[in-house]
Amino acid sequence: MTLPAPTAAVLIIGDEILSGRTRDTNLNTLARFLAALGIDLLEARTVGDRAGQIIEALNALRAGHDYVFTTGGIGPTHDDITADCVARAFGVALPEHPDAVAILEKRYGAGEFNAARRRMARIPEGGSLIANPVTDAPGFQIGNVFVLAGVPKIMTAMLEDVAPRLRTGAVVHARTLKVSGVGEGDVADILTAASQVARAVSFGSYPFGHGSTGEVGTNLVIRGRDEAAVEAAASGLLADLTAAGIPAAAVI
Structure with missing residues (x-):
């Protein structure tokens, strides 16, 4: 166990x-x-x-x-x-x-x-x-x-x-998708749908650039202890964003 x-x-x-x-x-x-x-x-x-x-x-x-x-x-x-x-x-x-x-x-x-x-x-x-x-x-x-x-x-x-x-545990793996020029509200439904499919991982949305003259967008972060599940969820989310016409790039 x-x-x-x-x-x-x-x-x-x-x-x-x-x-x-x-x-x-x-x-x-x-x-x-x-x-x-x-x-x-x-x-x-x-x-x-x-x-x-x-x-x-x-x-x-x-x-x-x-x-x-x-x-x-x-x-x-x-x-x-x-x-x-x-x-x-x-x-x-x-x-x-x-x-x-x-x-x-x-x-x-x-x-x-x-x-x-x-x-x-x-x-x-x-x-x-x-x-x-x-x-x-x-x-x-x-x-x-x-x-x-x-x-x-x-x-x-x-x-x-x-x-x-300290007693250690399995390390949490994370992948980030950077969505430029798009706010959280524009990707919220897609992110919610992805989280309902890939329940073994967690999804987070973190806007950047607000209040400045620089680039505005949203970082979508997928986290979990099963690296394969994280990779699969990131790939699925990237495909969903692309299908919706929202450009996104994976960040290492």
């Missing part, structure tokens, strides 16, 4: 994201990372540096998905409260992890390893460290939750240590 694909959610934490001062790119990075492993990212939430919201969101997400990835809030300052919230969500203590202390002591040295930096050595009881090859300060995993840094370069680097811990 084939197991269903693992599912995942992302919890982005930080007032700086909600205020607009910082542009989030971590969600896109995680989406691509998970897609390559055949893991379906089904949900993403963004919350500020408020303990109640973080705990509530984390408990909901970890109950509903195989994996949860959090980004942000594990630095040395007073508003870095993610570790505290994760410990409270799991109902465990938040002691200093001896391996994290050793890593940070080596990084900073006795004179620079102050109380603020020691905060980054606190790991919820039962958690395991996630390596940080950029600045050394580790993330951690507890249960199905992976707690990662908010800085994109560091978060991305941490994924190397995360990948081997």
